[in-house]
Structure formats: structure tokens, C-alpha cells
Amino acid sequence: MVHINDNFTKLPSAYLFSDIARKVEAFAASHPGEKIIRMGIGDVTRPICPAASEALHRATADESEAATFRGYGPEQGYGFLREAIAEGDYRSRGIEVSADEIFVSDGAKSDTGNIGDILASDTRVAMTDPVYPVYIDTNVMAGRAGTLGSDGRWSRIIYLPVTAGNGFVPSLPSERPDVIYLCFPNNPTGTVLTRSQLKVWVDYALREGSLILFDAAYEAFVSSPEVPRSIYEIEGARRVAIEFRSFSKTAGFTGLRCGYTVIPRELCGLAADGSEVSLHRLWLRRQTTKFNGASYLTQRAAEAIYSEEGRRQVAETIAYYKHNASTLLTSLREAGLEAYGGTDSPYIWLRTPDGMTSWGFFDMLLERCRVVGTPGCGFGPSGEGYLRLTAFATHEATAEAASRIAALRL
Ligand code: PLP
Numbered sequence: 001m002v003h004i005n006d007n008f009t010k011l012p013s014a015y016l017f018s019d020i021a022r023k024v025e026a027f028a029a030s031h032p033g034e035k036i037i038r039m040g041i042g043d044v045t046r047p048i049c050p051a052a053s054e055a056l057h058r059a060t061a062d063e064s065e066a067a068t069f070r071g072y073g074p075e076q077g078y079g080f081l082r083e084a085i086a087e088g089d090y091r092s093r094g095i096e097v098s099a100d101e102i103f104v105s106d107g108a109k110s111d112t113g114n115i116g117d118i119l120a121s122d123t124r125v126a127m128t129d130p131v132y133p134v135y136i137d138t139n140v141m142a143g144r145a146g147t148l149g150s151d152g153r154w155s156r157i158i159y160l161p162v163t164a165g166n167g168f169v170p171s172l173p174s175e176r177p178d179v180i181y182l183c184f185p186n187n188p189t190g191t192v193l194t195r196s197q198l199k200v201w202v203d204y205a206l207r208e209g210s211l212i213l214f215d216a217a218y219e220a221f222v223s224s225p226e227v228p229r230s231i232y233e234i235e236g237a238r239r240v241a242i243e244f245r246s247f248s249k250t251a252g253f254t255g256l257r258c259g260y261t262v263i264p265r266e267l268c269g270l271a272a273d274g275s276e277v278s279l280h281r282l283w284l285r286r287q288t289t290k291f292n293g294a295s296y297l298t299q300r301a302a303e304a305i306y307s308e309e310g311r312r313q314v315a316e317t318i319a320y321y322k323h324n325a326s327t328l329l330t331s332l333r334e335a336g337l338e339a340y341g342g343t344d345s346p347y348i349w350l351r352t353p354d355g356m357t358s359w360g361f362f363d364m365l366l367e368r369c370r371v372v373g374t375p376g377c378g379f380g381p382s383g384e385g386y387l388r389l390t391a392f393a394t395h396e397a398t399a400e401a402a403s404r405i406a407a408l409r410l
Contacts, residue, residue, distance in 0.1 A: 077104025190341015
């Protein structure tokens with residue numbers, strides 16, 4: 001029989017969302033007719049904007065005519081989209097990123113998960129805790145995480161706790177990591193770093209020769225002027241950082257699937273013989289070998305987001321979710337709960353009351369408010385004692401959930 005990649009057997013089963021679904025189903029079955037408000041899973045609910053939808057239709061027509069048909073496209077993405085991204089997300093904001101530094105993909109999950117392909121297998125990795133689970137699990141699969149301790153921590157991962165205790169600002173590690181995953185605005189905490197707080201990390205990476213993997217999947221939710229939307233707003237970041245972006249939360253592309261990764265030309269890594277190798281060149285090689293490009297239809301839809309009407313429509317949707325986040329934050333705080341995030345992010349991170357566990361609070365919200373959140377412990381050991389709520393429901397459902405929780409008088 002074939003030998004498997006044993007690292008997969010080290011992965012604990014992904015119980016979190018299936019446990020949530022099981023509990024919610026059981027509750028719904030025993031409480032027929034009760035309205036349950038789901039604010040657990042981070043999927044959006046608003047449809048793609050009309051500009052993107054019209055572009056999709058036009059692209060379908062292109063594919064249906066011999067004269068305009070497009071088959072395989074460039075693996076890195078069509079020039080029309082890469083140009084639109086470089087201009088719309090970077091150059092127009094005074095940030096130096098060129099179209100040929102952009103790799104279009106089917107989303108940030110693939111890119112943040114696959115980037116490890118171009119890194120050495122003994123790379124020491126640091127990441128914030130709690131964290132988007134893809135970073136941990138893909139490093140476990142690659143054999144970089146070591147063994148899982150009874151405290152829920154992997155022996156070779158350097159954990160950077162982000163909790164109320166440190167104001168959700170990770171401290172520099174005492175041990176030098178080769179790679180540092182940073183995600184801001186953060187999933188799950190909904191918190192952000194200011195420009196000067198992020199600069200501390202860029203300066204550290206420049207000093208130590210570390211690589212920052214910066215996940216900016218939620219940048220569209222940033223409105224505070226002191227909060228950067230891209231790591232390349234920080235001087236020197238082009239020499240130390242890869243940036244991941246997604247159209248999922250920005251423009252409702254969770255079903256359509258499109259995102260992109262920026263790898264600046266000057267970013268290098270070390271080969272075993274000590275020579276410097278361009279990470280851009282390695283990723284291009286990886287993508288052209290293992291990926292055949294996002295679909296033409298999807299890329300046309302993504303391009304439309306950068307048109308004048310596309311921008312306006314996307315901004316309306318983001319404002320819709322931000323209104324929800326603000327409703328939640330205000331009412332939960334007024335009710336005396338400790339709530340974080342939600343200002344530059346669609347996520348609210350609630351401290352559980354009276355030292356309750358994450359699951360204890362989850363059960364209580366389900367049973368007494370018919371509201372579904374995500375227990376913070378599912379995102380890592382430092383998530384225990386918290387619960388995540390999302391702002392992706394309707395205005396009405398959000399307001400109702402907020403008032404039901406406030407009525408608990410915790
Ligand atoms: N990065 C973070 C931090 C996320 O929360 C998500 C989705 O929830 C992703 C990446 C994945 O985005 P995509 O839908 O583009 O794969």
C-alpha cells in the first residue's frame with residue numbers, strides 16, 4: 001500500500017463548524033417555529049453588485065461566440081484585471097505595486113494555504129493566536145508545526161497572543177521566526193493595527209530577515225485614517241512582505257471565487273547554497289505548474305468592481321455590513337458586555353461574561369437568545385473566553401440579535 005503524508009494524521013478533526021451545526025440543528029428540532037439568528041459562519045449574505053453581475057453576463061456572451069471565446073488564460077490572471085487592481089487598490093492610493101507583481105487566484109484561502117510550497121520545510125513560523133485556522137493546518141500538513149501539546153499549542157509554532165490583555169496588539173517574539181503570519185483587520189477578533197503598530201513588525205522583519213505573510217482579506221472594511229489597508233503603506237514592506245487579498249468579503253465573491261496575491265519584485269529568499277532567489281519567480285513557477293487561472297467570467301466580474309459604478313455599489317454593501325457591526329457593538333457595550341473589533345471589520349469579538357467558557361456562552365446565546373455565534377476557542381488557545389459574531393446578517397436580524405442579547409442583562 002502507498003505511504004501517506006503522515007502529517008495529515010496529526011491534524012485534529014475540524015470539529016468546530018460541524019459541532020456548531022449539530023447543536024443548532026438539535027436546538028431547531030426541539031424548538032420548532034423559533035427564529036434562530038445565525039451570526040456564526042463568516043459568509044456574506046448580500047448579492048454581488050449589479051456592475052459585476054452585468055459583467056458576468058457579458059463574459060458569458062463572450063464565451064458563447066467563436067470570435068470572442070477565451071480558453072485557457074494566463075495563470076497569473078488577465079492583464080485587464082491585474083491592471084485594474086494595480087491602479088484601483090494601489091497606485092491611486094499612492095502605493096507602489098505594479099500589475100506584474102499581482103497574481104490573480106480563486107481566493108485567499110488557496111493562496112494563504114499554498115504559499116508554504118515555496119518555503120523550506122523546516123521554516124519556523126509565527127502566527128497570532130487566535131488565528132484563521134488555514135495558517136495552522138497548512139503548516140501542520142507541511143510538517144512544520146511539530147506536535148500538538150495538551151494546551152492546544154503546536155511545539156514548533158511561535159504563538160503571538162492577541163487578547164484584551166495586550167489590547168489585541170501582538171508583541172514581538174523572543175524567538176526569531178522565519179515567517180510571520182499577520183492578518184489585519186483580524187479574523188476572528190475584528191481588531192486592527194495602526195500604521196505605527198504595523199511598522200514595528202515591518203522594521204522587525206527588515207532587521208531579522210523574516211518574511212511577513214500579510215492577509216488583508218478584510219481591508220475593504222477599514223475606515224479609520226490611522227489604519228493601513230495595505231502593508232505596502234509601510235516603508236520597507238516591499239522587501240519583507242507578501243500581501244493576500246480577496247474579493248469574497250469586499251464584493252460578495254464567496255461563491256464566484258476570486259482573490260489575488262502581491263509579491264514585489266525585490267522580495268527574496270535564501271537557497272540552500274546561500275544565493276538569493278526571487279520569491280516572485282518561485283511563486284510564478286508554482287502557479288504556472290499547479291494552477292490554471294481563475295475563470296474568465298470571474299475575472300471580468302472582478303474587473304467591474306473597479307468601474308465607477310462598481311466602486312459605488314461595493315461601497316454601499318460594505319457600508320451595509322459596517323452599519324450592522326456598529327449596531328452590534330453599540331448595543332452590546334451598552335448592555336455592559338466587553339466587545340471588541342467591529343469598527344474597521346465585520347467581526348465582533350465578545351468577551352464571555354463571568355469567566356464563562358466560549359462553549360458555555362455559545363450554548364447560553366443559543367438557548368436564551370436564539371443567536372448563533374462562533375466559540376472563540378475554535379480559533380486557538382487564546383480565543384478561549386471569547387465568542388465571535390459576524391455583521392453579515394440583515395439589518396433587521398442584526399438589530400433583533402443585539403436586543404435579544406442586551407435583554408439578558410449579563
Ligand atoms: N483570509 C481570511 C483571514 C479569511 O477570514 C478568509 C475567509 O473567511 C479568507 C482568507 C479566505 O478568503 P477566500 O474566500 O478569498 O478564499
